Amino acid sequence: MADLHRRVLSIGTQKQLFVDDYVIDEIAGVSQVLNSATKHEANPLLTREKGDFGQFYGTVLYDQDQRLFRAWYMGRGGVHYATSHDGLQWETPSLGLAEFEGSRENNIVPSGPYEGLDYCPEMRGIEGPDRVYKCLRYLNWTWMPFASPDGLHWSEIPAPPIVKGGDECKTCKTHDAASPHPAGLPKYAAFPKLGAKVGKYSRRSVGLSWSDDYVHWSPPVLVMAPDDQDDENAFLRVGEALEAGAIDLAWPEDYRGEFYHMCVFPYEGLYLGFVDVFYICVELWRIGQLNQGGPDEVQLTSSRDLIHWHRAGNRMPIIDNGGLGDWDAGWKSTTNRPLVIGDEIWIYYGANNTDHGGLVWKDTLRTAGLGLAKLRLDGFVSLDAGEAEGTVTTRPLRFEGNQLVINAQCKKGSVAVAILDLEGRPIAGLDAADCDTFSGDSVRHTVTWRNRSDLSALPSQPIRLCFHLRNAKLYSFVFGS
């Protein structure tokens, strides 16, 4: 019988996360745990003017050249722009680019990127200086490409009508400097909202379209649709939102899960997604309106090829849903990709204190703002062990480099690593008993065995790693020099 996990994986010096079990062969006494991001205490960092309740869709990026955080987000009159030196205190500059309500004294970016933008400084030489910033905009029932040299002045790229699909479409670059990906994918991917018939309903689902130039896009195909587990979860999440006061109208017969959109980004050799799961709790025709009501939740997904998607961390929310009276207890959507700032992952998200139905039909009692939630580096999913020691054994690996570096948190516990041969026998001198046990908290701890970290003497045949964990969280490992 085939044993898929006996096949050797060549990882070179690519860091490995545990979001899926691609690299894991055996697991005993250890669980894969989703770590929800820690919300910043000063949230919401940016609120809207009175009467402006649009979605905080958009992008926050850190501009190395200007040493500036820059944000684009949906607002009244179009896409708004804000800047910040520390990512926490934001200013809304007067851009003078668009006339709105008789004045140009505003921060509106005409034809701006309301679904988020793709920042492509590395393509300056290939695609030209006018296409450093790109986005898709929904015009006349289709998505059209727009580009900008500076993120503020946008123009349409002449193109045939492209990606069809619903009124939501996130995009991503498949490559970036931090994650050069070997899979030979086209340079850009878009994720338009498609309808998929699951059970009784045609549901909002995630499609995929490819492009090599941001101009010509392949016909979208369905890549992720809600299933019966999402419907089961709808009962839980709706109950929670009722308690938090974020919804006041629910009709159990209508309960189900749908995917509003998915923000996708490359991270350490794979792709991660923040899927916005819309838990429908009422068809608004029941009160004479269109559309549906219900809360949502941001969950983590992962993929190796952007086609097959894994629902990571048991579908738990990556951003806590918020409780009674919280500004973000209702509708939430992340910006199109998080930022890696130092040894942290910063996830900017927009939120309201009401649900999708509330956005449609209620005009009062709403707050809307931009918040920040943080994870440690690689902190999405960890392998956790409690008081009793647990072990995780990897698939056979081929690596480059001469050191093993781990990202782990075990202030009151320990991590030890054994290096095994293909048959699972410890290699002499590199067993768990030889390993200098790590206790502490480090995003890059170099593993040593009897005070030596050098692995260059290891024979060239594939090895397995066996992690021994006690009261520990292991986030990633990587071979390096």
Add this chain to the structure above:
Amino acid sequence: MDDRQERPRDIGLEKQTFVDNYIVASTAGVSRLVHPGQKHPDNPLLSAEREWETGFALEVLTAFYDEEIKLFRMWYAAGERVCYATSPDGFRWERPDLGLVEFRGSKANNIVQGLVGPTNGIVYSPEMVGSEFPERYYKSLRYEAEGWAVYYSGDGLTWTRREVNPVLKGTLVRGVCTTAKSSECFAKGVFYKQLPPPKYLAFPQLQVRVGRFERFCVGFSGCPMTFPDTFTAWTEPSLILAPDPLDDELAGERLADVMEMPLVSSPAEYRSEFSGLAGFRYAGAFAGFLWVLYVGGDGSQDGSAEVQLVSSRDLVHWQRTGDREAIIPRGTKGGWDAGRVHTSNYPFEVNNEIWAYYTGKRVGPAGDAHAAPQHTGIGLARWRADGFVSLEARDAEGTMTTKTLRFEGTDLAINAQCQEGTLAVEVLDREANPLVGFCRDECDAFSGDDLSHIVSWRGKSDLSALRGEPIRLRFHLKRAKLYSFVFADRSVA
């Protein structure tokens, strides 16, 4: 999260198999086995031997047992021609003189009229016999330049193209699209939200960029029963199955024994593609024969092909069974089916077995130079009832505990094989505490081989006191294979 929200599965009188973990909560010391079909010793049962078949690879389109006329019936393609054969036993096939199509001055042949290849399987709806549209008992879809065209027939032998076509535009890149009749008995089915699935299923071939390659992938399109039953209301196809990185990893291995073929020589190009899916109803769920192509040539489609099992509960989400072993493997080296195999559009049940006819080719490449007709044929693969997948324990006892379920009926019947072992069942409450009277020690352990063994506890099998209650079952297996279980209603019988 699983524990927090588990609501009982209402399985009623629906048979439960183990193609997926729909009913399985946990196992210990039990593994899932995918059983390859038993190939008939006389395979290939049909090869090109008539003049009008000469030079073509025979490809089975559809085969089934017709209860009405007590005959096995088969439609197969020989190039553009669609031919018809019958058999009293499914092994010895005859080519009746249909007298419909002239070939070299004679109508003494088994060529079907009005349906030409490349085409897909056909769908026969015996339940329509006697309805007001006798000319539509048989239906087929064919991919033509502008989209899908519908063909109707009253007897399966003379076909008429629907006047207005296409019924669905575009998306198909080639003419392979299997249609499968989804069975009529949906009333008790555990289908999503109790909604009957579409009556007809089609699995078109989609071309999708996966990794570095544009590849063949599988889409799904459904067609509901309409009045009249026109076979035209097909939904836009959705992508349901695409090869993933593990499939590409497998390609190297699966190509190893065909490496000597001159065209299969480029490891960098090794990849997997899905050239088709024969999807069908399988005990309350859906299963499918996935036609997996392992491609090795430089930009060509040369390689080997085998059939793997997949399953689904809602026709949108499909999962691969086990470790992607072949359920119809290629034959041994040099054999008539050593290179590529693919199936008819659906298997069928007969004599308490599952039968599937399949097309085999001796060599891998699709190139004409290799596909000499004498190197192809149509064979038969068979399984015991519910026999695609079993849960098995060897010498050490293992257990399988189900999720919380609610049943109808009075008795529990198991399909199991343990001539040299034992199988015992206990009934638990939802917290997994054994229920007095149905404990493991009280169960009359089963030894033997039975498709439908009624489980008893101290000589009593009646479970009607627990009907409608949330319970779990725990199976204790030792040197035993468990294929399925079902609650039966003996009060009706």
